[in-house]
Amino acid sequence: MANSPELRERNLGLVLTEICRPAAPGAPAPARSQIARRTGLHKTTVSQLADELLAAGLIVELPPLAAARSGRPTLPLAPNPGRLAALGLEINVEYLGLKAIDLTGAVLAERHDAADQRGSDPARTLARLADLARDVVARLARRGTPVVGVGLALPGLTTTAGDRLALLNAPNLGWRDLDLRPFEARLGRPLKLDNEANFAARAELRLAGPDPAERSFVYLSAEAGIGGGLVSDDVLTAGLHGWAGEVGHVMIDPDGPVCACGARGCLETYAGRRAIARTVGLPASARPEAVLAAVAADPAAAKRFDDVVAALATGLAGVLNLLDITQVVLGGDYAVLAPVLAEPLRSALQRRTLAARWGGAEVTVRPARVATTPAALGAAWAVLDQVLANPAAYF
Ligand SMILES: [Zn+2]
Structure with a gap:
């Protein structure tokens, strides 16, 4: 033995x-x-x-x-730099992202193609992404760096139950029930699939310092919807279906507005992109940069923004107390809004968190360290984690 x-x-x-x-x-x-x-x-x-x-x-x-x-x-x-590489791909509502890294963490190739994917044809988008991927794989192969696997981050619910590899629903793309085995076959490499927020949380964990308080956090990925990833004691929590961390669907008010998930009063309906824009008095299509400018310049908009902070504090206080964690990482739109969001949210959570009231802990709310295509980077790391778990399979 x-x-x-x-x-x-x-x-x-x-x-x-x-x-x-x-x-x-x-x-x-x-x-x-x-x-x-x-x-x-x-x-x-x-x-x-x-x-x-x-x-x-x-x-x-x-x-x-x-x-x-x-x-x-x-x-x-x-x-060994360049000995092997992993490819991370990301389909975002607003762009296609790609990052290839080796075991040193060096980025060997990256792409960020701005393109509105709302209501796009999945077959066309996946064909485009496969072309980008194959081009990078071929270029790395010429340098003697084989790509051992691919991770794909999607903005929605994915499943790998049984031998499935599928997207169930991505309401903001308008995609449903999409089998990704043909995409995997097209790439000719094993495909790891997950929600974008989970992969982004994985990328953030990679950069966390040794302090245990830093290695447990809730990662928020806010765009049209709110994605979330939970990292507890160094481990990304998956849950039964891989859907743990969906903070956007924590209930704030049972009689609230109907959410994209079908339920009522989810956090997303108060703190998603469109809800925030409307709350501060801007058109629902306003971008987070415009919200930031309005809240920073206009006291009336700042006052209305307090409702967004209150909804987030309500949802997150439950999460922090439930998991006994003290760190919130702001990704996506929330990273843009951090100058007006981080401190009021931290202050509200400090008052409502057991670890802060009774354990002397400081709640931390900070923007994510990985700013561009974090989910693509995390997807690549998810592949390399398989190499780290069983290197002999790659000898
Ligand atoms: Zn919901």
Whole structure:
């Protein structure tokens, strides 16, 4: 058992994960002894596994930092740039996004094609996205970097139950019941599918510091609708159907307006893009930049914006207390609105959160660190996480 292939695969994954973990600013890459300490594996075992990863080309040895006391230099280990890549794709209501990254996290290719996808023909959009993807895959292949998998982020409910790979409903695109197996076949690579907010939350987690309070958060992705991703103790919570984190459909008022999901009084009907614009006295089609300008300049608009903050605080206070987390990350429109949204929302949550009232914790509300195509980046990381979990499959 101790030497079973499963255990070896798992330990290879542990060692590669440590080597690929983003280092704190200024911190050196880890050497074998540090990896042994962090993983709890024996130093000899770590050395053997590191040699296998070196032989497979997944990692490289960096120049020695300083000679150890025994006289033998300690060689820091790092992921091998360009050895393999993952592709993240994103279909957004307003653009098509693409990011390709390697195990160092370096972005090898990216695209952001502005295009209104509302009411678009899914077949045409997917064909266009497949063309973009195949072009990047071919270019990377010429550089000797194989793309091992593709992640696709969609602004709606997706399912991977059984052997399905499908979008159930994306009301803001006007897409329903879309089988994505043909798209996967067209790409010729395994496709990982998820909601855009879940993938964006994954990208944000990758950049979180070591403080446990930073590694638990609710990620809000606001555009036409409000998407959400829950990260609790370093883990993106999926739920039974992969739909955990749908903060936009938390009920604010059972008699409120009808939501795109069919229920009444969801948070989205108070704090989605159109609702916010109308609340502050702008046309429903107004963009968040215009809302920000109005709220910053016009005291009457600022007063009306308080209703948006109150609805968000009501919905989020429940989430923070339920999960015992203290951090809210603002993505999409909310990142644009952060100058007028973050502080009043933080202040309201500080008063309503148990961890703040009784645990001395500070609630944090901040804009997302990944500003462009965050879901495409998270989708690519979701693919690389599979490499980290079982590197031997990619030898
Ligand atoms: Zn709803």
